[in-house]
Amino acid sequence: MNPIINLIIFALLGVAMLALSVMAITTKSLLRSATYLLFVLLCTAGFYLFLNYHFLAAVQVSVYAGGVVILFVFAIFLTTDKDEARIKGDIRRYIYGATTILAGIVLTAFIILKREYLYSDNKSMLGDKEIPIQQIGQALMGTDKYQYLLPFEILSILLLACIIGGLLIARKK
Amino acid sequence: MIRIEYYLIVSTLMFFIGIFGFITRKNMIAILISLELVLNAVEINFAAFNRYLFPERLEGMFFTLFGIAITAAETAVALAIIINAYRSIGNININNLTKMRG
Numbered sequence: 239m240n241p242i243i244n245l246i247i248f249a250l251l252g253v254a255m256l257a258l259s260v261m262a263i264t265t266k267s268l269l270r271s272a273t274y275l276l277f278v279l280l281c282t283a284g285f286y287l288f289l290n291y292h293f294l295a296a297v298q299v300s301v302y303a304g305g306v307v308i309l310f311v312f313a314i315f316l317t318t319d320k321d322e323a324r325i326k327g328d329i330r331r332y333i334y335g336a337t338t339i340l341a342g343i344v345l346t347a348f349i350i351l352k353r354e355y356l357y358s359d360n361k362s363m364l365g366d367k368e369i370p371i372q373q374i375g376q377a378l379m380g381t382d383k384y385q386y387l388l389p390f391e392i393l394s395i396l397l398l399a400c401i402i403g404g405l406l407i408a409r410k411k
Numbered sequence: 412m413i414r415i416e417y418y419l420i421v422s423t424l425m426f427f428i429g430i431f432g433f434i435t436r437k438n439m440i441a442i443l444i445s446l447e448l449v450l451n452a453v454e455i456n457f458a459a460f461n462r463y464l465f466p467e468r469l470e471g472m473f474f475t476l477f478g479i480a481i482t483a484a485e486t487a488v489a490l491a492i493i494i495n496a497y498r499s500i501g502n503i504n505i506n507n508l509t510k511m512r513g
């Protein structure tokens with residue numbers, strides 16, 4: 239693809255992502271907040287496509303958009319009867335928050351922009367080369383170096399523990 | 412050509428937007444949504460560094476993959492806790508959540 243068009247699409251995605259993040263944390267209605275979060279996650283899937291991680295983009299869309307956001311929506315339906323009321327006297331909290339993130343952004347932006355990234359124009363980023371799904375599958379299902387069967391199995395135990403824990407916490411007494 | 416700094420800047424801003432929401436919101440579900448933004452920013456960083464530094468290896472991609480799965484699990488448990496808290500105190504405002512026992 240044309241590099242200029244690539245850059246324009248990337249910029250649009252990034253701006254949309256940041257604007258939607260701000261809207262997700264500032265809107266009063268929780269349901270709208272969850273919807274904005276959904277669009278932020280879809281824009282992130284677009285970023286993964288830019289990085290040529292097609293499998294990761296598919297996982298992002300199916301797990302986040304299909305699973306996590308639906309969970310959020312159901313939890314909001316179950317727990318919220320009216321929108322969050324604006325609570326008085328929390329202006330100090332905003333000041334603390336703004337100070338913290340300003341300090342953090344200044345520090346991190348200084349570090350990021352000061353550095354020179356020698357690998358920043360990596361030639362392998364040109365063009366769109368998809369990683370073969372066979373390679374991903376073999377790395378996920380092997381036990382050698384740079385293969386990930388053990389973390390995969392530990393993750394399945396974690397998910398089982400989550401199911402049991404969730405049922406135990408949320409069941410009716 | 413998209414440079415790696417662009418990814419880093421976007422993910423940094425998103426990370427701190429998430430932190431701001433985490434500090435300022437009072438509703439537990441809103442706090443959890445801010446946490447999702449933070450985790451999402453971190454995962455973008457993993458994928459971008461992997462792609463630019465070692466395009467032939469897949470470590471960062473698998474970190475992101477496992478990170479997504481762990482985030483989903485964490486969200487499920489947190490929402491179960493929130494629903495339980497709603498049952499015992501009637502709302503999900505963190506100011507009212509002082510008695511977690513019993």
